[in-house]
Amino acid sequence: MDVHVQIDGRGDRADRIYRQLRDAVLDGRLRHGERLPATRELADRLSVSRSTVATAYERLTAEGYLASRVGSGTFVSAPTAAPSPSAARGERTAARPVQRWADIHDPLWTESLPIAYDFSVGTPDPALFPAESWRRFVAAELRGGILRSGHYRDPAGLQRLRDALARHLGVARSVDALADDILITSGAQQAFDLIGRVLLDPGDVVAVEDPGYPPVRQLFETMGARVVPVPVDEHGLRVDALPDGAKLVYVTPSHQFPLGGVLSFERRTQLLAWASANDAVIVEDDYDSEYRYADRPLDPLQRLDTEGRVVYVGTFSKTMLPALRLGFLVAPPSLMPALRSAKRLTDWHNDHVTQAAMARFIDSGGFARHVRQATKQYGMRQRQILEQAEAMLGDVLQAVPSVAGLHVCLLPRDGAVFDSDRAAAEAAASGVSVQSIARFGFGETPASGLMLGFGAIAPADVPDGLRVLARAVARSHRGGDAQPEPRASATGRD
Numbered sequence: 383m384d385v386h387v388q389i390d391g392r393g394d395r396a397d398r399i400y401r402q403l404r405d406a407v408l409d410g411r412l413r414h415g416e417r418l419p420a421t422r423e424l425a426d427r428l429s430v431s432r433s434t435v436a437t438a439y440e441r442l443t444a445e446g447y448l449a450s451r452v453g454s455g456t457f458v459s460a461p462t463a464a465p466s467p468s469a470a471r472g473e474r475t476a477a478r479p480v481q482r483w484a485d486i487h488d489p490l491w492t493e494s495l496p497i498a499y500d501f502s503v504g505t506p507d508p509a510l511f512p513a514e515s516w517r518r519f520v521a522a523e524l525r526g527g528i529l530r531s532g533h534y535r536d537p538a539g540l541q542r543l544r545d546a547l548a549r550h551l552g553v554a555r556s557v558d559a560l561a562d563d564i565l566i567t568s569g570a571q572q573a574f575d576l577i578g579r580v581l582l583d584p585g586d587v588v589a590v591e592d593p594g595y596p597p598v599r600q601l602f603e604t605m606g607a608r609v610v611p612v613p614v615d616e617h618g619l620r621v622d623a624l625p626d627g628a629k630l631v632y633v634t635p636s637h638q639f640p641l642g643g644v645l646s647f648e649r650r651t652q653l654l655a656w657a658s659a660n661d662a663v664i665v666e667d668d669y670d671s672e673y674r675y676a677d678r679p680l681d682p683l684q685r686l687d688t689e690g691r692v693v694y695v696g697t698f699s700k701t702m703l704p705a706l707r708l709g710f711l712v713a714p715p716s717l718m719p720a721l722r723s724a725k726r727l728t729d730w731h732n733d734h735v736t737q738a739a740m741a742r743f744i745d746s747g748g749f750a751r752h753v754r755q756a757t758k759q760y761g762m763r764q765r766q767i768l769e770q771a772e773a774m775l776g777d778v779l780q781a782v783p784s785v786a787g788l789h790v791c792l793l794p795r796d797g798a799v800f801d802s803d804r805a806a807a808e809a810a811a812s813g814v815s816v817q818s819i820a821r822f823g824f825g826e827t828p829a830s831g832l833m834l835g836f837g838a839i840a841p842a843d844v845p846d847g848l849r850v851l852a853r854a855v856a857r858s859h860r861g862g863d864a865q866p867e868p869r870a871s872a873t874g875r876d
């Protein structure tokens with residue numbers, strides 16, 4: 383362990399070494415079992431005599447902080463303390479973020495209560511991740527020397543991945559792209575960031591769906607944009623309600639987030655015509671519709687666009703894992719040089735090993751196969767949730783038809799009084815994690831309902847999870863007066 387010790391200035395040097403090492407053990411920087419440098423090594427580093435270091439070590443050993451084992455060295459023997467913020471750190475408040483970054487909260491954050499039934503949204507099932515293939519492809523890349531040059535490369539991403547993606551997107555999503563139109567990003571979220579950087583000035587108007595995806599809304603707000611909510615109905619974004627002068631419109635046409643509808647063909651053409659008349663750019667977020675359970679998909683806006691006004695954004699967060707932080711955008715040539723510069727200036731480029739392994743996975747046909755197999759699994763889960771939710775919650779809530787993705791929405795039946803925040807809180811207290819749709823609205827057109835994800839929950843747990851949820855919903859109607867449910871197998875969330 384390369385421990386930091388500072389002995390400049392006057393005073394007893396052995397005492398200083400002793401105090402600094404003791405403090406490091408007490409505040410958890412040095413952990414139980416960690417090996418300290420040999421006395422000679424530390425003495426050389428600090429330019430003191432070996433006996434000075436030995437005196438400090440002996441004192442620490444006598445007080446139980448250290449122990450030495452003959453032949454193997456000196457180790458921390460005291461139990462590791464939980465690191466605690468020092469009082470002084472709490473007083474260090476001079477550095478302040480600018481206001482637009484100061485009070486951002488995460489509307490999707492929920493208190494970490496023990497979860498027995500996890501219907502949370504946004505995560506695929508890690509058990510369906512093609513771990514064996516991924517391990518093989520990563521290993522093949524490392525063996526093949528992907529990191530040998532170790533140099534910075536094209537900010538747009540590895541050519542191999544962009545080639546593979548261009549082919550895949552053309553076949554699977556009908557996206558009209560060559561490799562040069564694609565830029566690899568760290569998830570969809572970075573794509574939105576780069577797009578905002580190159581298109582927006584402070585004060586520009588950005589139109590987003592309401593209810594919609596909070597991280598995008600918040601991101602554009604941090605850029606100083608005036609973000610205007612636009613209502614959605616069963617056909618998706620209400621194009622007739624778009625604000626005058628919007629420079630950018632963010633939409634989720636294939637699977638509206640959160641409600642789940644599909645932007646109708648008529649609305650698609652209206653939206654493109656509106657963008658043309660208003661000289662606006664459309665950001666098409668296609669985050670989870672690779673999982674498709676019915677119907678033929680409509681052409682993406684990107685394919686219908688004849689003027690170069692659509693930036694298509696995709697992600698591997700749902701088809702692979704969010705932890706890979708792998709996404710991409712497909713942009714018109716007029717934006718590509720600026721986007722490439724923005725990528726270079728923010729993080730240079732994505733990690734090469736992940737990009738190269740993904741290229742191999744796509745080229746091998748394994749990725750398409752994996753998506754097909756996972757779609758079968760998720761399709762069964764979706765049907766199961768819809769049937770059972772109708773049976774158990776159907777008197778209050780009604781499912782929104784949804785043909786894609788990893789979640790379904792349940793909205794209050796006509797006339798039903800339903801406080802979705804309260805229902806979600808009751809559910810959480812009973813060990814069921816669900817999202818309240820109210821968290822995704824701007825508040826002007828208050829949205830109400832529950833969102834049930836089926837990526838995280840094991841199918842076998844769905845019936846019990848829905849049963850507990852139904853009781854929590856009923857309690858939320860009555861005012862939350864009942865006892866918490868007994869939990870079958872509560873697991874903590876990290």
Ligand SMILES: Cc1ncc(COP(=O)(O)O)c(C=O)c1O
Nearest residue numbers: 504569570571595639669697699
């Ligand atoms: C609407 C929407 N867009 C994009 C994403 C993907 O984000 P990322 O690729 O940054 O993980 C998500 C993830 O939950 C989402 O819900």
